[in-house]
Amino acid sequence: MRSAAAARRRRSTCCGGCSRQADAVPLRTRRHPARVRCLRAASAPRRRGLAAYLLDQRGHGRSGGRRGYLSRFSQLLGDLQAFRRAVRLRTQGPQVLLGHSFGGLVTLRYLETQPSDPIAAAVISSPWLALAFRPPAWKRVAGRVLQDLWATFPVPFSLDTEHLSRDPAINTAYGEDPAVHGVMSPGGWREIKWAQGAVIADGQRIESPLLFLLAGEDRIADAHLGRAFADGLKGTVQVRWYPEMYHEILHDPQRERVFQEMLQFVDARIGHA
Template identity: 35%
Template sequence: MHIHEGYFSSTFVTGLFYRCWRPDTPKAIVIVIHGFGEHSGRYDGLATHLVHRGFAVYAPDLRGYGRSPGQRGHIDSWRDYWYDLSMFRNFVAGRERQMPMFVYGHSMGSLVVLDYLTYQIAGLQGAILSGVLLEPGKVANPLLIAAAQLLSRYLPTFSLRLGLDVRALSRDPEVVEAYRKDPLVHNRASARWGTEVLKTIAAVKAQVKNIGDPLLILHGEADRINRVEGAHWLFREVSSTDKELRIYPEGYHEPHNDLQKEQVLHDITDWLERHL
């Protein structure tokens, strides 16, 4: 396995960081888009598993996350993430010419990917969506929403703590402890970020019929961060005829890092192989 780190440019920002895990002769590419507050390095286990099965994995740190520049957890518009994914996909395609390509989005990353797919983007083999952000849990309380809407208008960069319960990420205490100690993890979001998330959830729900790509949806049944009802809604409403839903009993927010991760990794690999 070859591991490479580097930088790419997106719209209005340069020096976005990315990681690549690659076998000698990959049969396909998987682009991984991380969740809120985290970064590409937290996907090393998933990437290593996929590389050993012949897939190359590329994962950026979105603007404001990990080793990329920008205010932590801030965007001017959700379109910023759309550009980051679009430019990164073009960057990867330039390095891995004529290679089948999938995209994998977790939590906030799932919303980035869903928004991207509503534009009926061509050329992808399919998408994997994990911990789907369509029905957020307790962090989306009415008082926090009202404060974000007011501040987004007058002080869009004002930073708020989301109060994320890290114990809800995984039932594996080692995963939770590693998250707590990770210096690249943060728990802050700007007021504008908060309002853009809500706007994008509404936009995706209104345009979900535009998505016809093959989909694999993964969700922990006991996810308190993003409620499982969002995954069920997506599976029911999306136009894709090739779609699969995997709900993991008693599972928490990060299926790939939870106690049933071996089953999750098997499900991911099996789906990717069937869609080459």
């Protein structure tokens, strides 16, 4: 006889939209640092009896595609739709999307453009609606000049690891992770900038319930813009503001508090039979 937790897993699904996530199978993954970090985040819904499925965006991790390049942002939306279909073949039930950082941007744009395939809810963590810092002038110029001349040119794009999390072990693991490619192409940057503007302009199209997890000390993504965006939405929206946390909210030393609030939101949307 199946346990109650196993029965619940057949009805409730949590889909990941994080750009460094693992492949779209039930948590079968190779143990390199990026997947270890994402599996830690996935462990919270699994403890609650939810099936968690994780996705590598194209051009990241084990997914195919040129590193740091996008020809069209809409490709990511099609990938997410295909991912959801693959999840349905394994687990029937309501789906909740979790998107962190770049994954948050993808998830928001997906919700604006896919109203015919609704979800139960979405959790948006530190969405990358804009950078919280200004890139060097030469990178900005190179991006504008090369986006049409050499869209695939790999421009170095690295983050200050000390700004990621208050947990030094997370920052060290990120800096040593071979899956972090550290490049951004002019074509990819053009598509991301377009998507950021489109998400802000079309926010009123979102009908699904949303929970925003925002960090007051985020030095990677503009959390204040994220909060203004969330506050301007008209649907069912909750915002959790963590004034002391950095960008990696789900990998903060106090992440259990975040997981608890996230799962309370999910429980209220899908219930437990």
